[in-house]
Amino acid sequence: MDFSGWEKLSLVDYDDNITTTLFMAGCGFRCPFCHNSDLVLRPQEAPTIPWEEIMAYLKKRQGVLDAVCVTGGEPTLMPDLIDKLKDIKSFGYKVKLDSNGSNPEVLKKVVALHLVDYIAMDIKNSPEKYGLTTGIPKLNLDPIKESVSFIMSCGVAYEFRTTIIDEFHTEKDMEAIGQWIKGAKRYRLQRYIDNEHCIQHGLHMVSKEKAEKFLEILKPYLPDVGLRSYD
DSSP states (O other): OOEEEEEEESSSSSSSEEEEEEOOOOSSOOOOOSSOOOOOOOOOOOEEEEEEEHHHHHHHHTTBBBBEEESSSSGGTTTTTHHHHEEEETTOOEEEEEEEESOOHHHHHHTTTTTSEEEEOOOOOOGHHHHHHHOOOOOOOOOOOHHHHHHHSSSSEEEEEEEBBTTTHHHHHHHHHHHHHHTTSSSEEEEOOOOTTEEEETTOOOOHHHHHHHHHHHTOOOEEEESSSSO
């Protein structure tokens, strides 16, 4: 497993930071709404970006870029993730790590080594519907719950986020999510945009009106909730 995608300049992946975003091939989930189907379903066919090329770019862009976003796929599956994060950090960049929370032990290691500045973890759905939403019917939710608890208490800045889809998310699910992650510092509901690269093409976005109703359900549980990509 290695980096197989690269957005060299992003202004939307990490708040106001000027960011370069690296995509790792491979994931243990099969979320129907995933936009990176090639990286998830056929990681062995994905191209490999030479690490030396990435390092040369990061060295050259010191003072221009603020941060590196490491995403996927699921980056915590990368065997040499820690070494790569150390390389990135050696240039002085902030690191944002995107994760589905399936590998809490890796999250604990990168936090203990001070290799991440921000963690964005996907909350796929209510616990009851997690298997359905991840495409893994018999998914063991214990590692996910462990990651949620760790992220909320580890001291690193974080957010939880859910890409909401009409076929998968209801008001009842929002209530259950709110109860589950009660007190989390930041939670965002993300607009789903269907395209031919999705694992299950043809799903539908939640309307802004319905998404705003979801927010009202969540507000009693969470101090900072909002919509993303609905403007």
